[in-house]
Amino acid sequence: xxxxxxxxxxxxxxxxxxxxxxxxxxxxxxxxxxxxxxxxxxxxxxxxxxxxxxxxxxxxxxxxxxxxxxxxxxxxxxxxxxxxxxxxxxxxxxxxxxxxxxxxxxxxxxxxxxxxxxxxxxxxxxxxxxxxxxxxxxxxxxxxxxxxxxxxxxxxxxxxxxxxxxxxxxxxxxxxxxxxxxxxxxxxxxxxxxxxxxxxxxxxxxxxxxxxxxxxxxxxxxxxxxxxxxxxxxxxxxxxxxxxxxxxxxxxxxxxxxxxxxxxxxxxxxxxx
Numbered sequence: 421x422x423x424x425x426x427x428x429x430x431x432x433x434x435x436x437x438x439x440x441x442x443x444x445x446x447x448x449x450x451x452x453x454x455x456x457x458x459x460x461x462x463x464x465x466x467x468x469x470x471x472x473x474x475x476x477x478x479x480x481x482x483x484x485x486x487x488x489x490x491x492x493x494x495x496x497x498x499x500x501x502x503x504x505x506x507x508x509x510x511x512x513x514x515x516x517x518x519x520x521x522x523x524x525x526x527x528x529x530x531x532x533x534x535x536x537x538x539x540x541x542x543x544x545x546x547x548x549x550x551x552x553x554x555x556x557x558x559x560x561x562x563x564x565x566x567x568x569x570x571x572x573x574x575x576x577x578x579x580x581x582x583x584x585x586x587x588x589x590x591x592x593x594x595x596x597x598x599x600x601x602x603x604x605x606x607x608x609x610x611x612x613x614x615x616x617x618x619x620x621x622x623x624x625x626x627x628x629x630x631x632x633x634x635x636x637x638x639x640x641x642x643x644x645x646x647x648x649x650x651x652x653x654x655x656x657x658x659x660x661x662x663x664x665x666x667x668x669x670x671x672x673x674x675x676x677x678x679x680x681x682x683x684x685x686x687x688x689x690x691x692x693x
Contacts, residue, residue, distance in 0.1 A: 452484045453693060462679060464665040464672040465501050469681065469692065470531075472496040477508070477531050480679070483693055489531035494522060498545030498557060501667070502571055506531050507555065509545035524548075524557070524572045537572045551588040551628065554610070556596070558583075567610045569593060578611050587628035597633065597648060599626050604635075604648050617648040625664035627671075631685050634671070636661045641673060641686050654686040 453459070458474040469480040476493035478486040497510035506527040512518035523539035543566075545557040555568040558581045565581035568574060582600055589595035594610045602622040607614040621637040628634075633644040635651070639660055642651040655673075663674040671682040673689065680689040 464667045464670040467669045498548035500548040500550045549586045551590040587626040627666040636664050
């Protein structure tokens, strides 16, 4: 498959570009945010902040200290959680004889070990988003968005990916809200059809948790409890936020080089790194 020109699902890490300038030898072991050669993303999973890097999956422990999750230093590109299971995509560790790309892999022990689920050697997801048993992945090679209703075992091609982000309903299979050109689209059948959600806000990131739908617009975090029809401002940041990631226990927002977290669904944030 030819390399995709698609720009969807790519989030600017702003200040994290600094760490991408630092190179490591193949044998190096990262212990701080600035000791890895490239950070792809940061994610909130349960009560943890996980860092997706070129040299493996790390947990941010305190301030600038990280610890490697498991022993396999896979190049983690796409990543999401369905319940207690972690799903990832990307490339094998340097020197590994595993197929490249790794397709979709799954961990049931918090990332200590990984097993192949599907699309091994075929797909490199630069984005994964899911809830319940629904998974959406943006294939970096074909430029397509593909969908699975059974936790990644079988997939359906949705078509060329034109979305910047997707928030998957935590309660209803097939329901999701996508972000396209700063506007929101609601689907109830995994994007066979969709309808536009009217709003004066221009959105940059969205997340859907059991407590509601969350989105970034301008310098603020907003919440909706009616599928995006109306929004209430929760928090305002000094600077333009980049990443929004949330579990039911923790919410994460990046602003420049800073990572903010909230344990009360976005009402109050503190800088953790």
